[in-house]
Each structure stands twice: as C-alpha cells, then as structure tokens.
Amino acid sequence: MQIFITGFTGFIGNNLLQYIAGNYPYYQVDGFSRNPDLEVYPGLRKVFTSFDTDFDNYDAVIHMAGKAHDLKRVTDEKEYYDVNYELTKQVFDRFITSKASRFIFLSSVKAVADKVNGVLTEEEEPGPQTPYGKSKLMAERYLLSRELPAGKKLYILRPAMVHGPGCKGNLNLLFALISKGIPYPLGAFDNRRSYLSIDNFCFITDRLIHGSIATGVYNIADTDPVSTVEIVTEINKTLGKRNKVYKPNAKMIRFLVKVFDRLKLPLDQEKLDKLTDSYIVSNKKIRAAMGEELPLTAKEGLLITIKYLTKAKNK
Numbered sequence: 430m431q432i433f434i435t436g437f438t439g440f441i442g443n444n445l446l447q448y449i450a451g452n453y454p455y456y457q458v459d460g461f462s463r464n465p466d467l468e469v470y471p472g473l474r475k476v477f478t479s480f481d482t483d484f485d486n487y488d489a490v491i492h493m494a495g496k497a498h499d500l501k502r503v504t505d506e507k508e509y510y511d512v513n514y515e516l517t518k519q520v521f522d523r524f525i526t527s528k529a530s531r532f533i534f535l536s537s538v539k540a541v542a543d544k545v546n547g548v549l550t551e552e553e554e555p556g557p558q559t560p561y562g563k564s565k566l567m568a569e570r571y572l573l574s575r576e577l578p579a580g581k582k583l584y585i586l587r588p589a590m591v592h593g594p595g596c597k598g599n600l601n602l603l604f605a606l607i608s609k610g611i612p613y614p615l616g617a618f619d620n621r622r623s624y625l626s627i628d629n630f631c632f633i634t635d636r637l638i639h640g641s642i643a644t645g646v647y648n649i650a651d652t653d654p655v656s657t658v659e660i661v662t663e664i665n666k667t668l669g670k671r672n673k674v675y676k677p678n679a680k681m682i683r684f685l686v687k688v689f690d691r692l693k694l695p696l697d698q699e700k701l702d703k704l705t706d707s708y709i710v711s712n713k714k715i716r717a718a719m720g721e722e723l724p725l726t727a728k729e730g731l732l733i734t735i736k737y738l739t740k741a742k743n744k
Contacts, residue, residue, distance in 0.1 A: 431486055432638070433529070435461045435520060436493030437470060440596050441535065441588075441630065445491070446472045448631040459487075461494070461520075480519065484527035489638050492520045493535040496561070506560040513564035518571055525575060533584045533637055534572060538648065538710055540565035540587060544702075549623075549710045551587075551646050569646070582644045584637050589650035589710045592730070593627030594737040599703055600624075603657070604664055604738045612673035613661045615682065618705035621654040623712075626730025629723045633715060642718045650710040651727035657704055660731060667735050 432449065436442040437460045449456055450472040459475045459482075470476055484490055496512040517534065524532045539562035541555045557563045569585050577583055592600050607613060633649050636642065658674055665672040716722065725733075 430488045430638075431457045431459070432489050432491060433459050433461070433484055433487045434473075434491045434493065435516075436495060436535070437473065438462060438464075438467070439493065439497075440593075441591055441627065442493045444593060444595070444627045445493070445631050445634055446470075448635070452635070463494070480523060484524055484529040487527070487529045489531040489533065490520065490524050490529050491533045491535075491634070491638075492517060494520075495535065496564070509560040509564040510567075513561070514567045514571070517568040521572055521575065525578065525581075530580055531582045531584070531638065532572075533586065533634060534568070536565045536569050536585050536587050536646075537562065538587045538589055538650075538708075540569055544706060545708045545710075547709070549648065549708070551648055551711075551714055573646075577644065582642075584642070584644065585646040586633075587646065587648045587710075588630060589623040589625045589648075589708070591625045591627055591630055592734045594734065596627070596734065600660070600731075600734065601738065603660065603704070604735065604742075607661055607664045607670075608668060608739075608742055610670065610673075612675050613658070614675045615705055616658055616674035616676040617682070619656065620705050620707045621656050622706075622708045623650040623654045623710035624727055624731065625650050626725050626727075626733065628725050628730060628733070632724050633719070636719050640719065645714075645718075647715040647718070648710050648712055649715055650712045651725070651730055652712055652716070652723060653727045654707075654709045655727050655731065659728075660735075663728070663732060664735055667732070667739050 430453070434442065434446065437446045446458065449458060457474050458472060459477065460470065460473045461477045461480065464478070467476055467478070494512070494516060496509050521532060538549060539559065540557055541553050542549060543558045543562065555566050557566050572583060572585060590598065592598070629651055630649065661674060662672050
C-alpha cells in the first residue's frame with residue numbers, strides 16, 4: 430500500500446507516521462510539507478514541498494496539515510482561511526481526479542461547537558465561534574459538496590483534544606501546575622471532558638485505511654469522559670505526591686475571575702472555562718462503524734501521557 434500524508438511534522442501527524450512505519454514497514458509513505466528546507470523525514474520515502482505530483486500512485490491520502498487554534502489570538506484570520514480551507518480544497522481536488530481511493534481529513538470538534546450542552550454528536554448543528562473552527566467547517570462543507578466518484582471514500586474526523594507523548598497544550602499546563610506542589614483550587618467544579626489518546630487516534634485511522642467503513646463525518650474520542658479532578662488525582666498519584674484539591678465556592682471563583690479579567694491577571698475567563706467546563710463528545714458512531722472497541726480506556730491513555738510528562742520532568 431502507498432499512502433500520501435500532509436501535516437506529518439505535527440504532534441498527531443508524526444505519531445501516525447511512526448505508527449504506520451512500526452506496524453507496516455513495507456508500506457511506502459510520501460508526504461507534503463510547506464517547509465522548502467525539509468527534504469527528508471524519518472518514516473517517509475519522499476517529501477514534496479509543492480504539489481508537483483498527482484495521487485494516482487497512492488491508495489490513501491491523509492490530510493492533517495492545518496493551522497491550529499491560537500490561544501494567544503495573534504494569528505491573522507486569513508491564515509486560518511488559507512491553510513485550513515484553501516489548502517484542503519487544493520489537496521481534495523487533486524484526490525478527486527486521481528486513482529487514490531480514500532481521503533481522510535482531520536477536522537475538529539471545534540468546527541461544530543466551542544461549548545457543549547449535554548453530549549456532542551455528529552447530528553449537532555454546527556455553530557463555531559472562532560476563526561479556527563469556522564475555517565475547519567468551511568473545509569468540511571467543501572468536501573461534502575463534491576460528488577465522490579465511484580470507488581472513493583471520504584472520512585472527516587472531528588477529534589476531541591488529542592494527547593500523548595510529545596503533546597502540547599492544556600494537559601501539559603495542568604501537569605506543570607500540579608507537579609510544582611500547587612494545590613488544585615477548582616475542585617468545586619464538577620466537570621467532565623472527552624479526550625483522545627494518540628494511540629486510539631492511530632487505531633481508528635488504521636481501521637479507516639484498511640476497513641470497509643462507510644464514508645462520513647465521525648467524532649473521535651475516548652469512550653469515557655474524565656473530570657479534571659480525576660486527572661489531577663492521577664498526576665499526584667504518579668508523582669507520589671499528596672492529592673491537594675481545594676473546593677472553594679464556585680460562585681466566588683467565577684466572581685474573582687471577572688475581576689482578574691479586568692486586571693489582566695493570568696486566570697481569565699477563557700482559562701477557567703477550559704479547566705472547569707464540561708465538553709463531552711460521543712464516539713458511538715465510529716465505534717459502531719468499526720464494530721469494535723478502542724484499545725485504550727480514557728484513563729489508560731491519560732496515564733500514559735502523565736507518565737511521559739513525569740519522565741520528561743525528571744530528566
């Protein structure tokens with residue numbers, strides 16, 4: 430089998446590339462990078478820096494290149510449009526006219542909702558609020574608007590927050606806080622969030638490449654949501670520290686954060702929401718399509734990441 434992959438230098442793409450190389454060393458994998466200085470990359474046969482090749486010689490195209498959500502809000506909105514929408518159109522148009530049979534597009538749950546009431550399913554009416562989410566939704570709608578030639582399949586994946594060895598993001602920030610012995614001060618918030626371990630992501634993508642799963646849009650997440658307090662507890666347990674979780678009045682915390690917003694202090698409303706809001710994503714559709722369960726539970730996947738962060742801290 431021959432596979433073409435974009436976005437292979439990112440956390441998710443690199444892990445998928447190594448998964449393919451480790452499990453299918455006889456596969457031939459080529460990739461595209463916007464970096465003109467990147468001529469070789471571990472696990473790839475060839476790196477293209479422009480689309481000067483067609484996809485006729487490939488079985489599957491996996492498009493993961495994109496502009497990630499910018500928490501600091503310094504990215505020009507046009508960059509999201511150019512990368513997440515225009516680049517996706519360019520790659521998909523080339524796929525449509527090629528002999529390649531499968532196209533996998535990495536979208537995001539943020540293409541649907543920034544906040545979730547209840548459980549997010551594929552039937553939810555999209556209403557993204559950020560340039561990142563809007564650009565991902567634009568790309569999704571373009572892909573779905575094109576008629577698929579006979580024999581081709583399209584998979585649009587909306588992952589929850591992906592984590593694993595080498596990841597960056599809010600999970601790392603939470604670990605850094607707890608590893609310093611600082612008590613977790615938001616124990617009064619009873620939230621539950623969906624995560625996706627990189628191992629489960631690779632497992633699902635593998636099934637899409639090889640299986641008979643129907644074309645469609647799929648939420649992908651670990652099966653069970655986890656509370657932030659549960660993650661803090663596992664971090665402390667792994668570090669061998671006493672579990673310090675404080676439970677001050679939630680209303681008081683929200684009031685203080687409004688004051689912090691005005692004073693430009695670190696704990697603003699956005700950070701509070703990410704730590705305390707619930708965001709539950711259903712993976713029933715993809716599990717039913719695969720006909721099997723994911724290899725790791727949410728807690729097993731999180732423990733792998735926590736152990737990695739602990740090992741990195743102790744180096």
